[in-house]
Amino acid sequence: MIRYDALDALPVRAALPALDDALETHGTAVLVAPPGTGKTTLVPLALAGLLGEAPARRVVVAEPRRIAARAAARRMAWLLGERTGDSVGYTVRGERVVGRRTRVEVVTTGVLLQRLQRDQELAGVDVVVLDECHERHLDADTAAAFLWDVRQLLRPGLRLVAASATTDAEGWARLLGGAPVVEAHGAAHEVEVVWAPPRRPSPAPARAGGAPGRSHGPGVDPALPAHVASVVRRALAERAGDVLCFLPGVGEIARVAGLLGDLEGVEVLQVHGRAPAAVQDAVLTPGRRRRVVLATSVAESSLTVPGVRVVVDSGLAREPRVDHARGLSTLTTVRASRAAARQRAGRAGREAPGVVYRCWSQAEDARLPRFPSPEIKVADLTAFALQAACWGDPEASGLALLDPPPGGGMAAARSVLAAVGAVDSAGRVTERGAVLARLGLHPRLGRALLDAAPLVGAERAAEVVALLSEEAPREYGDDLASALRAARRGGDAYAARWRAEVRRLRAVAGEAVRAHGGSGGAGLPEDGAVGLVAALAFPERVARADGGSFLMVSGTRAEVAEGSGLRGAPWIAVAVADRPAGGRHARVRLGAAVDEGIARRAAGALLTERDEVHWGDGDVVARRVERLGAVELAVRPLRDAGPGLVRAALVEGLRREGFGLLRWSPQAGVVRQRLAFLRRHLGEPWPDVSDDALHARLAEWLEPELSRARRRADLARIDAGEALGRLLPWASGQAARFDELAPERITVPSGSRVRIDYSDPERPVLAVKLQEMFGLRESPAVAGVPLLVHLLSPAGRPAAVTADLASFWRDGYRAVRAELRGRYPKHPWPEDPASAEPTRHTTARLGR
Structure with a gap:
């Protein structure tokens, strides 16, 4: 039975006529509706005709996260008084709950992209709703671009709705061909803001769009969890109702939960993308006790947590970053945007007046970015580039995107795709690339699955790739082989999802094994098999131990933690690494021990042998070097180096x-x-x-x-x-004329040939005994430049410096004469040096 009382209470109902009119007239619309108005639940039901107010249509709703997709489908099914899978169902990776009567299907944007690649017309679908498009996830931006192409070229009747609580409505309207903007004004209750910054300023994390940082808490002040926990305790004491606390990641959630473990009569729940389904369901239903819900940004939108009257906001979020210089992708902690802060605060006013405690100062608030960084600007673009190539636009230049992909990011992505055989030299997708695009994996992992299965077996390849496709719990450790055994034993939510993904991938891996005509995996120990899969996924991250750290074949150095099971391994394949703030080297988060044979096999495209001649240690060094990328495997002296190489080394x-x-x-x-x-x-x-x-x-x-x-x-x-x-x-x-214009010596009046000092090219110097210049009225010059004359005493010591000899005779000589003639009485000191005879001798010799 349809719960009309709940539906009628949703404020977005008032905007439905305008939305219907926009879709009828233009076929596209941008729906801006505050949190709690029903845009995620009521709108799809109305567009599908399930409320009796519109023709029957099939509607696909795309959500950015699996938890949001499941929650939205369950909420809509509840509003209809049905079970999930009847009129409303959902599909996420590895899970599909859809029936024959399903008219509204909620999917993740990744699932939607897979469907578009398989069936560009989206046959049978009448309306697509892109929910929470303000978050600017790369999959959502890509799906919007593809859908616009479908509407323009194949199905003009396909209706598109971009929906969000806070977004660049004008930008989305332009992108969708001048789509009307429909606004729903919510009945959200007033939310009081309480500023609760720490007593001492925290080190600033990266701003949105900043440099790559660490995962597992990068840029997070170690004191932050304690401060957030203290604010939660304060909120519990000052206000009524459940508390929803936003933290950047799983690690911070776990630490704050530990600090709140002694609360009496309060249930502490941890909500994130890896949380068990039972915990996710518990959060979405009213509790019997007062609750503190610790959540990542998954709770910003699409999820209504009943009973919440208080929000505690850490002010931080995690965003993907890619470091092209090191070839590392990571998650970075950044300041949450003002749009995200509004979304979070709005959770406190969904059901009644509420309050938000913001763990930063009001002055800091003014410096927050307006919106989150679009993933297309900062994330790894390899999967996006493959999607674009499969779509027939390798450069992505013809796609309707709010932000164009950065040229450097696309170049790096195409390089990876070429290395795994997904695109040809012109960037066009290959048959192998089309297969990789359909796997629902990053192209690197898809390559590892297809190439490793014939070597290690379908089961092992699927297990390792599934382990690499979602970040494993930290307690599994940094040794991939040990983590695999932990996943097999595990009874946690991660292990359950891992097993489901293994089942999905095993079928694909099995096909790869059969295509090679064998069962695969014969004779290769398990740890070696694990390392081979990781090395095939990340060949440029194969690394050899070198002086206390590991040198990757890409040239990046990496370190493993103290006590790591990877210490002592001569070679490793680095699966997950990050760049610690201020650290000299990358830090290995997950890797596998391999041997040189596996390294050569996986990174064979980087294997070279060449003559290297360079200048080193003060002389020419000539050697023949076998390299695996930046790693030297073998070196032999080179006796017959080519003349050109030697010359280049000498020039160096x-x-x-x-x-x-x-x-x-x-x-x-x-x-x-x-x-x-x-x-x-x-x-x-x-x-x-x-x-x-x-x-x-x-x-x-x-x-x-x-x-x-x-x-x-x-x-x-x-x-x-x-x-x-x-x-x-x-x-x-x-x-x-060289000797004429710049003579090495000139003849002075005494007849001496005196050397000119050209060490200062601005004004050469002539150093000559004073008596030898008697009778010369003008300063000597070379190439028209007067020399700077250093007049010396009989002992050869400087007595005067002049560039104007006539002026010196007239004004300076008298003082020099008075000083020197008492010291050198045997030398001539005439009254009028300009007319006196020059000499190299004393008065006595002159007399003779």
Whole structure:
């Protein structure tokens, strides 16, 4: 019997006429309805004609999570007074509760994508409702793009509804071809906000869209669980009703639950995607005792937890991130968006006035991002790229997406797909890729299942892939083989889901074994089989022990925890890893011990043998190296390295250690300084002899000596000055003027040939005894540049510096004369130096 009293109480009923009109007129609509208005339950029933207000239609409702899909179907069945599987059913991965009379089917967005790939027309479906589209999950964005294509090209009559409590309504309306926006105004009760920040500021987690971080509590202040638990106790003492507490992940939920374990007369429930079905059901029905429900973001939307009057919000959420540099995908703790905070707070006002305790300050609230980060911008795009390729748009350039996929992320995704044989060189999906897309697995895991089954057996391959497809409980440990045995023994909810997934995958694996004409798995020990499956899934993460850590073939270093069962293994295959904040290396969360044979087999595409010649330890190093990616397997000296490789190594040495490797006579150094002076003041055609310029013109001035050299000692025999002579402007004829324009020495009035110091190309220096310059009225110049004259005492010590000799004779000489003639009486000190005879001798010698 239909529960009309409950249906009539849902505020979204008032918006149904406008929604029907929008769908009748445009075929698409954006429904914006606050939490608790009935958009997830009443709207699909009405669109399906199950309430007698519309023609009979078949409606598919897509939810982002399995727990939400089950809960929505059960709630709708209850409103109709039926069992799930009659008029309303659901399908999630590994579970289908649908009957012949089913008119409303609730599915996860992943299931919807699989259906679209199998049947692009969605035959028999009249309306698709994309619920909670504000969360911007990648599957939901992809499904919306595919559905728009179906409507535009194949089935104009297919009706589409994008529904959410808080969303970018205008963006979705544009995406759906100018769809009308229908708003339902809820009768939500007032929710008081209480700011409850910790006494000391917590380290800030990543902002939405920030850098990759750790899973299992990345960026979470260790003191946060204690603070949240204290706020929950405060809320229990100050307010009536059940408490719904939002935390970022399973680990934080478990820690807060432990801190609340001594509460009397209060039931503490833990709700997340891995929670047992019995616990999920218990949360969705009124309790006999007062309850504290600790939940992840799964409780933000689609789930109504009865009895809740109080929300405690940690202000944190988990979002996927991909670190392309390290090849790691992980979950990162970020500040929850303002949209998420509104959703969470709204849970307190579903049934009566309520209160939300926010574990951050009001000042921080203003800095929160408006919406969650779209997964397409920050997550691993491998599965998305395969979906797009199967859809016939490998670049995803023609898909109707709110945000285009980042170019770097798509390039990385296509690289992975090519490596597993899912796409060809043009990015088009292969037959193998089409099979992988239908498995409902990440392409990496699909590849491991298909390729490992003939080698290790269908059962083992299915078991390991099922274990890798959903994060295992932390207590299972980081050794994949041990975790597999724990799953087999386990009686928890995870183990039950794991066994169901094994059954699903076993059939696919069995087909792969039969295609290879054997039973598979003969003679391979179980731990080796586990490692082979993991290595086939993540070949670039095969790693060898190296100096206390492991070096992956991708080049990333990783560490295992103290006490890990993986310590001491010579090789491992890393299945799950993250990047600790501030850590030097990645951290292994789940891996399997393998041997070198398995490593070579799994990562064979990365196996190379080549001659490597480079500059190292101050000389040319030539060797033949066998590598598995970044890991050196074998090294042998190379006696006959190619001349080109040797030359490149010598050039590398010159760049790293400088041209001091060559033989620089004093004369050669002076030649370089003279050329630098002419370049500075005259420019072309005089050459630039800076290090960068000389490196750029090595072939012009250092050949053929460089090509004949084989090692450092050969470089040391090359006369740099002679080689530099090749850069002189011979073609223009200016080279003949080199000694004229930048002479090494000039003749001073005394007749001496004095060397010019060109070490400062801006102003060369002439250091000469003062008496030798008598009679010279103007400063000497080279290439039109006056020399800076250092006038020396008879003992060769600096007495004066001038660039204007005439001015010095007139204004400065008298003081110098007064100081020096008493010290050097045997030398001439004329009154008028500008007209005196220059000399290199003393007065006595002059007299003779």
